[in-house]
Amino acid sequence: MSERTDTPHKIAEVLRAIAGKMDKKYFTSAIILAAGSSTRMKGGSKQFICLEGMPVVARTISEFDKSECIDEIIVVAKKDEIPLYESFSEKYGIKTPLKVVEGGETRQESARLGSDAVSPKSKFVAIHDGARCLITNELIYKVCHGAYLHEAAILAIKAIDTIKLGDKNAFIDSTTDRKHTWQAQTPQVFKTNAFRAATYVARDEKYEGTDDASLLEHLRIPVKLVEGSRENIKITEPFDMMFAEAILRARLEKNEGEVAVK
Numbered sequence: 022m023s024e025r026t027d028t029p030h031k032i033a034e035v036l037r038a039i040a041g042k043m044d045k046k047y048f049t050s051a052i053i054l055a056a057g058s059s060t061r062m063k064g065g066s067k068q069f070i071c072l073e074g075m076p077v078v079a080r081t082i083s084e085f086d087k088s089e090c091i092d093e094i095i096v097v098a099k100k101d102e103i104p105l106y107e108s109f110s111e112k113y114g115i116k117t118p119l120k121v122v123e124g125g126e127t128r129q130e131s132a133r134l135g136s137d138a139v140s141p142k143s144k145f146v147a148i149h150d151g152a153r154c155l156i157t158n159e160l161i162y163k164v165c166h167g168a169y170l171h172e173a174a175i176l177a178i179k180a181i182d183t184i185k186l187g188d189k190n191a192f193i194d195s196t197t198d199r200k201h202t203w204q205a206q207t208p209q210v211f212k213t214n215a216f217r218a219a220t221y222v223a224r225d226e227k228y229e230g231t232d233d234a235s236l237l238e239h240l241r242i243p244v245k246l247v248e249g250s251r252e253n254i255k256i257t258e259p260f261d262m263m264f265a266e267a268i269l270r271a272r273l274e275k276n277e278g279e280v281a282v283k
Contacts, residue, residue, distance in 0.1 A: 047144040047169055050213065051085040051094045051117075052135035053078070055102075055151030056124025066102065067256050068151050073269050077256055079113050080154040086117045087158045090165040091147065093117060097124040097135040132233055133220035139213060145169070146216050147208040148233045152256040155268055160250060161208060167247040168210035175209040175234050176249035206249040209233045215242060 055068045055078050068078040075083075078096070085091050094117050096106060106121045122138045124131035132148055139146060145168055149156065160176060167174035180202040188194045209232065211219075219236040222228070230236045234244045252268050254261060 045169055046090070048092045048140070048142045049090050049145040049147055049165060049210070050139040050143040051088075051091045051208070052132065052139070052146055052148045053081055053085070053094060053096045053151045054124070054128060054131050054135065054148065055081075056097050056099045056131045057128065057152070066099070068098075068102070069105065070256070070262070072154065072256075072262065072265055075113075077154045078151045079109060081149065081151050081156065082109065082115060082119070083113055084154075084156050084158060085147075085149070085161065086115045088161040088165075090162055091117055093140055093143075094119045095135050095138050096121045096151070097131045097138075098122070099124060127229075129220070129223065129230060129236070133217070133224065136213065136217045136220060143213045145210055146213050147210045148216075149208040150255050153207055153253060154256065155252050155254060155265060156208070157250070157253075160253060164208050164210050164247045164249075167245050168212075171243070171245040173211045173215065173234070173237055173242055174245040174247050175232075176206040176253065177203040177246045178206065178249045178251055178253075180204055203246055205232050205234065206253050207233075209244075211237060211244075215240075 057067070069076045071077075072080060082094060082096065085094055094115070096119065098106060098121055100123045103121050103123065106119075109115055110119050120138060122134060125134055135148070136146055145165070147161070147165060147168075164174050164176045180197075180199050183199055184197045184202050186194045186197065211233070215237065216233070219240055219242070222240060223230060223236050226239075228236075228239055230239065237244055254264055254268075256262065256265060
């Protein structure tokens, strides 16, 4: 067979190999970080503020519960809020095994404590902000399979605004190339052993990352960027609730419209 006629066959083999690896399933633990102080929210912990009749963190957990990629859910919570999770599985119909552990003083420490609590069977961890409650099953699948293929992957969106880096006096230091600038989101999915090792190295070296992926970057481990969604916002300030409510209502109207058409 000539090299020319053999090329399509080789390409087909590569594509089949990639597809097979993409479809492969690994035991994956979701770590939901919900131990934040909520200093910018008014009216108590943002995790338990009701959004369209359901607490923010319950919406987050429910979406991970729907995912075929997720085998267990670890919620990292504030100590005084742990009892509030006792009825979650029954109240919100959570079928995936759910465990709640106490968080640390920082988000980074909470992520480490969450990774310590996963099952011995865990091969990948999907770390997610508890207040990023508009995550979808589709995005979870997308980033998990990105990690299964590349060993580490995060959701992110391409920057649409020009990003300026400022100095300590708030003068422009430099301007990034927008073509290569991304805004990180969660979930961020990594091989369990690699992430746990990265958290302990960061602790021992007193390295403070800006997100979970930065801990792996610190060890020179490549992390794949997977296209996320601008709807995947994090509830941080009261103003964010208006956006979240609008997005949920738009999704509901879309679903009702699709049902009506059927």
